[in-house]
Amino acid sequence: QVQLQQWGAGLLKPSETLTLTCAVYGGSLSDNFWSWIRQPPGKGLEWIGEINHSGRTNYNPSLKSRVTMSVDTSKKQFSLKLNSVTAPDTAVYYCAREFCTSDDCYQTYFQHWGQGTLVTVTS
Amino acid sequence: QSALTQPASVSGSPGQSITISCTGTSRDIGGYDYVSWYQQHPGKAPQLLIYDVSHRPSGVSNRFSGSKSGNTASLTISGLQAEDEAEYHCSSYTTNNIIFGGGTKVTVL
Secondary structure, eight states: EEEEEEEOSSSETTOOOEEEEEEEEEOOTTTTTEEEEEEEEESOOOEEEEEHHHEEEEEOOOGGEEEEEEEEEEEEEEEEESSSSOOGGEEEEEEEEEESSSSSSEEEEEEEOOOOEEEEEEO | OOOOOOOSEEEEEETTTTEEEEOTTTTTTTTTEEEEEEOTTTOOOEEEEEEETBBBOOOOOTTEEEEEEEEEEEEEEEOOOOOGGGEEEEEEEEETEEBBBBOEEEEEO
């Protein structure tokens, strides 16, 4: 059973860089896409982007200019960097793996999720 | 403002059926059959309930069903149970992006 464990700084000042890392347990990093998704307090979800084991990325166009994702296959970890944060970036950030059946995997859906990290941006 | 529009809240009594709507445009829900629904209990990560408009992942109760008409997708919960009280999120693929609704709080009366 795939499990994701994430960590990173929970309190940032405006203009700083948000950095989060997610470790994959019980499964391989290969052959799947790995996403970051956030949820501002009391609001809906927002897809930030995805990365696969070879480093291929797709980012949400609204965040693309500030987002960088990376992967470390030797550690079975992937990371998110979001620069120049402001108060609207305050949210619970989740890492997630795409949904897979016995036949196929679907980049559009998310099956395994990390525990979430609350990141607060305040001066 | 979220990209997809959901009602803020829906309620029902145990055993009843409720339906949650999710309205988008021809560029997302109306243009692709890549619609999904997630259930989220307080303090927990979302759980996939429905994918490809109407398919249930293994292990998801058949009390949950999905459909789509035009630019609107719907999630129906039949035989409402206390454990169904949660937030429900719809999602759709759109060009180079995945978008979500604002979430619907389901209350079991």
